[in-house]
Amino acid sequence: MQSLVAIVASAAIFLGGxxxxxxxxxxxxxxxxxxxxxxxSSEYVEPAAQTxxxxxxxxxxxxxxxxxxxMLPGTNxxxxxxxxxxxxxxxxxxxxxxNINFIVVxxxxxxxSPADGGDGISLITIADTIENEAFNSDTTAGRTRVFFxxxxxxxxxADISINPRPRTDDGAEIQFSTDGTPGTYDLEATFxxxxxxxxxxxxxxxxxxxxxxxxxxxxxxxxxxxxxRTLSEDDRQKIRTLYGSKQRVGRIEGKLADNRTPGALxxxxxxxxxxxxxxxxxxxxxxxxxxxxxxxxxxxxxxQYRVMVASRTEEGVVSGPPKFRSFEVSNKVTVRPDxxxxxxxxxxxxxxxxxxxxxxxxxxxxxTVPLPLEPGKRVKIFVGGEGVDQVPGTSIVINxxxxxxxxxxxxxxxxxxxxxxxxxxxxVAPNAPFGDYTIxxxxxxxxxxxxxxxxxxxxxxxxxxxxxxxxxRFFVSQNFADLTGRTADxxxxxxxxxxLAQCGVKVDCLRTARLDVATNLLANExxxxxxxxxxxxxxxxGRRPKLTEFETDRAVLLNEKEDQERGRMALATAFVxxxxxxxxxxxxxxxxxxxxxxxxTVVQANGVDLSANKDSLxxxxxxxxAGRAAVLNRLATQSEIVxxxxxxxxxxFQYFAFLxxxxxxxxxxxxxxxxxxxxxxxxxxxxxxxxxxxNSEEYQSRFGIxxxxxxxxxx
Numbered sequence: 173m174q175s176l177v178a179i180v181a182s183a184a185i186f187l188g189g190x191x192x193x194x195x196x197x198x199x200x201x202x203x204x205x206x207x208x209x210x211x212x213s214s215e216y217v218e219p220a221a222q223t224x225x226x227x228x229x230x231x232x233x234x235x236x237x238x239x240x241x242x243m244l245p246g247t248n249x250x251x252x253x254x255x256x257x258x259x260x261x262x263x264x265x266x267x268x269x270x271n272i273n274f275i276v277v278x279x280x281x282x283x284x285s286p287a288d289g290g291d292g293i294s295l296i297t298i299a300d301t302i303e304n305e306a307f308n309s310d311t312t313a314g315r316t317r318v319f320f321x322x323x324x325x326x327x328x329x330a331d332i333s334i335n336p337r338p339r340t341d342d343g344a345e346i347q348f349s350t351d352g353t354p355g356t357y358d359l360e361a362t363f364x365x366x367x368x369x370x371x372x373x374x375x376x377x378x379x380x381x382x383x384x385x386x387x388x389x390x391x392x393x394x395x396x397x398x399x400x401r402t403l404s405e406d407d408r409q410k411i412r413t414l415y416g417s418k419q420r421v422g423r424i425e426g427k428l429a430d431n432r433t434p435g436a437l438x439x440x441x442x443x444x445x446x447x448x449x450x451x452x453x454x455x456x457x458x459x460x461x462x463x464x465x466x467x468x469x470x471x472x473x474x475x476q477y478r479v480m481v482a483s484r485t486e487e488g489v490v491s492g493p494p495k496f497r498s499f500e501v502s503n504k505v506t507v508r509p510d511x512x513x514x515x516x517x518x519x520x521x522x523x524x525x526x527x528x529x530x531x532x533x534x535x536x537x538x539x540t541v542p543l544p545l546e547p548g549k550r551v552k553i554f555v556g557g558e559g560v561d562q563v564p565g566t567s568i569v570i571n572x573x574x575x576x577x578x579x580x581x582x583x584x585x586x587x588x589x590x591x592x593x594x595x596x597x598x599x600v601a602p603n604a605p606f607g608d609y610t611i612x613x614x615x616x617x618x619x620x621x622x623x624x625x626x627x628x629x630x631x632x633x634x635x636x637x638x639x640x641x642x643x644x645r646f647f648v649s650q651n652f653a654d655l656t657g658r659t660a661d662x663x664x665x666x667x668x669x670x671x672l673a674q675c676g677v678k679v680d681c682l683r684t685a686r687l688d689v690a691t692n693l694l695a696n697e698x699x700x701x702x703x704x705x706x707x708x709x710x711x712x713x714g715r716r717p718k719l720t721e722f723e724t725d726r727a728v729l730l731n732e733k734e735d736q737e738r739g740r741m742a743l744a745t746a747f748v749x750x751x752x753x754x755x756x757x758x759x760x761x762x763x764x765x766x767x768x769x770x771x772x773t774v775v776q777a778n779g780v781d782l783s784a785n786k787d788s789l790x791x792x793x794x795x796x797x798a799g800r801a802a803v804l805n806r807l808a809t810q811s812e813i814v815x816x817x818x819x820x821x822x823x824x825f826q827y828f829a830f831l832x833x834x835x836x837x838x839x840x841x842x843x844x845x846x847x848x849x850x851x852x853x854x855x856x857x858x859x860x861x862x863x864x865x866x867n868s869e870e871y872q873s874r875f876g877i878x879x880x881x882x883x884x885x886x887x
Contacts, residue, residue, distance in 0.1 A: 226414060228326070229415075233274075234274055235274075235294065236277075236296060237293050238259060238276055248347055249348050253359060255350070255359065266367055266411060269411060270416070271418070272371070281293055285317065298336065304333045304336050313357055314333060314335055315332075315333055316332045330369070353390055355390065355391055357390065358400070361398065361400035365382055378458050378624055379540065379542050379624070380628045404607070405877055410471070412471040422507040423513070424469040426466070427466045431520065432519055439461075444624065446459070446469070446610075447472065447479050451475065454607035474507055476506050476507070478500065481498065497619050497621075498621050527613065527621040529613060530557035534552075538589060546631065547631060548723075557592070559615055564616065565596060571610045574605070576598065577596055583595045583596075605629065606632075609628075638877075638878040639881075640876050652665070654829045672689070690862050694858065701729050707807065710778055710816075711773060719834050744801035744804040745798060766800070770807070771789075782807070792806065819852070822847070822858060823844055826862065827865075831865065831870055
């Protein structure tokens, strides 16, 4: 068989972070926590002509050999790192998203095959040998050598070598780790990237993709760099394109041309093209246009997408001036199963570009790796590059309904950078789903530019499972946080996880145990916070609390968790000072007027007549300072109101805890109707409700792109 050897290399680039005031930031060369980023490059040798076919394995069962060197890591691996586990998890991540099955065997071989011929063993090695050291330059993290037939694209062998002696540009030694230790590279992220090459994938132009050309150093932005372990939508679509999908999918394809030269229509080749979900704004798949200007966005589930194009710089990294202005090919393309949508575009003058976002950042540090943001948080992000200082705050957008930019927060930063740098505050919705999102800028002149996949949401990054909800420890810790508003201590996590561990691999047992954990946590939390807050809002304002109000008010109660009554009075005292409350109940009201008005609200919102309690409520108003708060506290804990609000609160709390959003009225009414004929506080009804929410696609999508559970399990 005529073979073509593809050498996929990772070349490290030393990039210094830039701090405020023109001083080096925490990621600056030579400074504390000096940051490195890995940049990959690809080259094809023997022969030079590349195959026009896709490179893939002929079978969907692939045997890979772990070198015994992985059991004896050298000085390049931090002691006690889980080398073998990291490699196994990397393989599992790819197989979970495709029809690929890996068989792992062990081999005494330590060195990759030479470029002029393979040995038939697809080896993964970390050994310090002359061959491996020569294969990796000093500034690489790892390389993959793939042997394939140029006529068919069929892969026969692929070897991965982790650099046995990685060094910085100035010669300093670097280590790998598996626990996020600052100053190291994440070994599992490196393995995951290289396994993508082993499977035949090239680099992605999306910086949030595992297959993009750079790997962040642990400590970038002051955070562990673990997000590149997890595969993105772009990675999933690309691997499905090679090895098939279990779903019926479609594609978008077309040609791009440049007609800026009079009388000539030139194919627009080598540019980034990507599709985003019109519903969520997530980057779904990308491509780089071919020599004839053609592109294909494949593996798309039926739905509607927007398609964008931007100049592609070296290895897909957002750096250097673009050749032309970025543009939106279409803001609405409908994809149907087993079909394709044709989408062509011709550039027209003028196309000179003055807007070039080059770097992004957090914590006053610039980089070219994606920004890991946390759902529900407000954070300042940085954007640097030529022309960004000509972008008004109102023209900075994240292409998704889950992010809100505060235009008034725009600041021109003084940083030691060769280009302007701006910062702006972004609010991330609590229910922002897992995935990568694009920053869009538009200058005062009207020119648009994109940083595709610049933001990544990955709350379950430490979980080794493609659907983190199937990870018992993650499920336990996440449910505790969602339902209680607190972080569980290690002892609590161990205790709850042990309940699931007793089931082993018994599916039915695990389903029951998971529901036991979630339902018991809900049953404990509902009376102490959710029912009190529902009573507070319904009895005084005649409405349900919104999620943002619920989270804020629950935090007040949690601050006094050792003294529940004091916490409730503290909240009620602050509550009566709120403008909405005082508009409804002006301070000019006499005590009897106030009590009559609030009792009328109780009747309207809860259908409960508490007029017999009027005198006792008036007695509470004798205290001029705490009287109104005492009335609210009394009503919110009144058994009649608690009972009247129970079912509504039970449903509302599911939306708040599991979906992290306000209820939609249709869904809310549906679940209330389901509870209508059930006894109040029926344990089975509550359990069924919890089951439906934690097995919903919306809940699972908060943490990953793979959904393995369905509400049908609840039947």
